Amino acid sequence: MFTLYEFSSSGNCYKLRLAMAQLGVAFNRIEKDITRGETRSADFLAINPNGRIPVLVTPQGNTLPESNAALWYLARDSHLMPANPFAQAQVLQWMFFEQYNHEPNIATSRYWIHVLGEQEKYAVPLKEKQQKGYDALAVMEQHLTEHPFFVDNTYSIADIALYAYTHVADQGGFSLEAYPAIRAWLERVAGQPGHVVMSA
Secondary structure, eight states: OEEEEEOTTOHHHHHHHHHHHHHTOOEEEEEOOGGGTGGGSHHHHHHOTTOOSOEEEOTTSOEEESHHHHHHHHHTTSTTSOSSHHHHHHHHHHHHHIIIIIIIIIIHHHIIIIISOOTTTTHHHHHHHHHHHHHHHHHHHHHHTTOSSSBTTBOOHHHHHHHHHHTTGGGGTOOOTTOHHHHHHHHHHHTSTTOOOOOO
8 A cells, every 4th residue: 555644735745645536546644744844853854865745655665755756656557647658748848837837936825824824924035936926827827728638638647736736826825816717727627536625
């Protein structure tokens, strides 16, 4: 059985819970509170020297940090991964976009505001994060205006990766009112078989 080391309110961890639920993969959950430094303990650093969650442990005992790497591993040869090699590359394209343009801005804003409750403390860097977050949302909106999902017109882990923090973007101070295509896509993702909520 798989084991997932996670912080339950993390979108990066939610990606893996959602994918495993939709793939019918059984797993155990081990909670690590990042606000209390639990991923900086010697025991956890032995699992992931980078001291971050999530970490996916395979039934064979192999450890795989980095949410999108673990997401790719779980989805290989499944209905969440396109069969076409070019479409697979497009999945990676959107997953890289998520980690480089989307997550550092939308997720960080949410962490400061929703998880830590320190919006005033981070007021200055929040302005930059939110502008860049809206820039990322604009790219998504443009694509989703013409496509129901991000790759090959079919639900995939590209959608899971981007859904995780987009559907709770309001908790980071973002309004999706001006993004009707994103809002419609969020409803399509939430309607997929096996969908589970973040719950935190």
